[in-house]
Amino acid sequence: MEDQSPDQTLPSNQMQSLSVNSQDQPSSSDSAPPMSTEEKFRIVRSIGEECIQEDELFNLLAHKPEPICYDGFEPSGRMHIAQGVMKTINVNKLTSAGCRVKIWIADWFAQLNNKMGGDLKKIKTVGAYLIEIWKAVGMNLEKVEFLWSSEEINSRASEYWPLVMDIARRNKLPRIMRCCQIMGRSEQEELTAAQILYPCMQCADIFFLKADICQLGMDQRKVNVLAREYCDDIKRKNKPIILSHHMLPGLQQGQEKMSKSDPSSSIFMEDEEAEVNVKIKKAYCPPKTVEGNPCLEYIKYIIFPWFNEFKVERSADNGGDKIFQSFEDLVSDYENGDLHPGDLKPALAKALNKILQPVRDHFNSNANAKDLLKRVKGYRITR
Numbered sequence: 001m002e003d004q005s006p007d008q009t010l011p012s013n014q015m016q017s018l019s020v021n022s023q024d025q026p027s028s029s030d031s032a033p034p035m036s037t038e039e040k041f042r043i044v045r046s047i048g049e050e051c052i053q054e055d056e057l058f059n060l061l062a063h064k065p066e067p068i069c070y071d072g073f074e075p076s077g078r079m080h081i082a083q084g085v086m087k088t089i090n091v092n093k094l095t096s097a098g099c100r101v102k103i104w105i106a107d108w109f110a111q112l113n114n115k116m117g118g119d120l121k122k123i124k125t126v127g128a129y130l131i132e133i134w135k136a137v138g139m140n141l142e143k144v145e146f147l148w149s150s151e152e153i154n155s156r157a158s159e160y161w162p163l164v165m166d167i168a169r170r171n172k173l174p175r176i177m178r179c180c181q182i183m184g185r186s187e188q189e190e191l192t193a194a195q196i197l198y199p200c201m202q203c204a205d206i207f208f209l210k211a212d213i214c215q216l217g218m219d220q221r222k223v224n225v226l227a228r229e230y231c232d233d234i235k236r237k238n239k240p241i242i243l244s245h246h247m248l249p250g251l252q253q254g255q256e257k258m259s260k261s262d263p264s265s266s267i268f269m270e271d272e273e274a275e276v277n278v279k280i281k282k283a284y285c286p287p288k289t290v291e292g293n294p295c296l297e298y299i300k301y302i303i304f305p306w307f308n309e310f311k312v313e314r315s316a317d318n319g320g321d322k323i324f325q326s327f328e329d330l331v332s333d334y335e336n337g338d339l340h341p342g343d344l345k346p347a348l349a350k351a352l353n354k355i356l357q358p359v360r361d362h363f364n365s366n367a368n369a370k371d372l373l374k375r376v377k378g379y380r381i382t383r
Helices: 037-045 054-063 081-096 107-112 120-137 149-155 157-169 173-177 193-208 218-233 273-282 294-307 327-335 341-365 367-378
Strands: 050-052 068-073 100-105 144-148 241-244 310-312 322-324
Touching: 037 054, 037 081, 050 218, 054 241, 068 081, 068 193, 081 100, 081 120, 081 294, 081 341, 100 120, 107 120, 107 149, 107 193, 120 144, 120 341, 120 367, 144 149, 149 157, 149 193, 157 193, 173 193, 193 218, 218 241, 273 341, 294 310, 294 327, 294 341, 310 341, 322 327, 341 367
Parallel strands: 068 100, 100 144
Antiparallel strands: 050 241, 310 322
């Protein structure tokens, strides 16, 4: 790990911020009875909006005590809530089911993709900041490794680059260009040569890290499928399993995903309480409409997995306080008008602020974290 990367031990008081008593997040206590394969499968499968293939996942969990899961991030700016909280929820589920998680801090990839203007020193600063966020929010780091791509690749270059070259040799340029979505690009853009190399490298990462499960977002699906196709090319029987999680939309109408270059589109992990309140107040949340409603998505994918409930405080004239025990119950009330956006939004903001408070506290009290955040906030976001 990079020298500037902080110690990864999480204070025990901060671990309490993440609810782990839901049926999807059983205790990993040594006194707990061994988990059945069926239970492991249920927990791990619950993470993915899509799984390729379910039978392979079940077989893996039945026969390998500690499957290796991989996810990677370009250090490209401030961390939004999906990258921070959703990733923490997913990692804690995976480790509770016995998996080992490798988080690939893709500094070289960010440089290839011109993030932070291609300045590797700035990229590494952002990477260290990402780790501080995950420490503070409650990620269980017992079975988690943070790996810097530049260091790992340099240390095993003779293993890595022949793999990249073989993947490149076996694929036509149009097939590689179809993967450009993984970089936040489109096939219509004029790509640099570096951005053509990028998908071949990301495909190689999966094998380089000896990953059994690719646990990335739906936007990374195409390169993960490329890795499975490569297994067919080289006659490899055991293919990486693709477990793609849902992508949270931006807060404004029609925003398919959050954007770091548009602060109004997302909640950032160190946003102050007042900032969260304003962003949620301005968020798109049409009455009686569930489809395409980002506030309801936040509740479904963040609040319920974290707290196992959603509490709405309102006047007696508006129905009085109510605690929803399931997302389905909330949807029912919202669709028929029994729950109004004017009551839902303050409840959502309050729940989000409760999750984010330990992160704010960490960045206010820890000198290293405070310095990292100051520097990251000063960087200009580049594409």
